Amino acid sequence: MENKLIIIAYAIYLPIALLLTFYVAKTLFKNAKVFMLEIFHGKEEIALATNRLFEIGFYLMNFGFALLILKINVSEYNPFETTQKLIETLSYKIGGFSIYLGVMLFFNLLLFFRGRRKANQPKPIIRTAIG
């Protein structure tokens, strides 16, 4: 028994979730460049590389989560038959994913703040055997 509505739901959900992730990551890491430059004291090469690495991690994690929550369970209690049900399920999935993305965004921002604070602290004096 193939349920056409489920295929439609997947076809709507996947592009929205993936494009949303793409857009958020692009905006976040375009703005994160300033942070990275400050954390690495203006050394451009390593700052851009770190930024790129963070971006890859963000993509991996969020694409993974988006695919993980894709499945729609159909049972006797939850027959997936009406358009209303389709809208409700989609809203729950897309909205939940959006909130998750927001939390991840703030988490990344927190990491940047932390890095910036650490970078601006005066370095402790390291005692060497010669000194």
Next chain:
Amino acid sequence: MTYNIISYIIYIIITIYITVVVGYKCYKSGYIYVLSIFIEEEISVAINKILLLGYYLTNIGYVITIISKWKTINTGYEMINELSIRIASILFLLAVMHYLNMIVLTFWRKSIINKI
């Protein structure tokens, strides 16, 4: 088209419009606060943009998620009732979060000024 679908459409249009407009206004006038906390201009522009994006994601996400919890609506009278309650609760939530934000910003700013 049942009553539920119609009310979903009305609800989404109104709440997303409100969320976007409120966010944009706060983004515009909150910039000075962010600037006074972080001092450097370049970094405060970046922070302000990321904050706006985070606000949009969490709030619009919440607004959309709530749709799945509605009851079945049978008459136009029920539709108006349900719509007004739902939209009002979103407005209240936004107001409370806005005030909390302002309190946090004020205290943060005070502590930074005291430090200097």
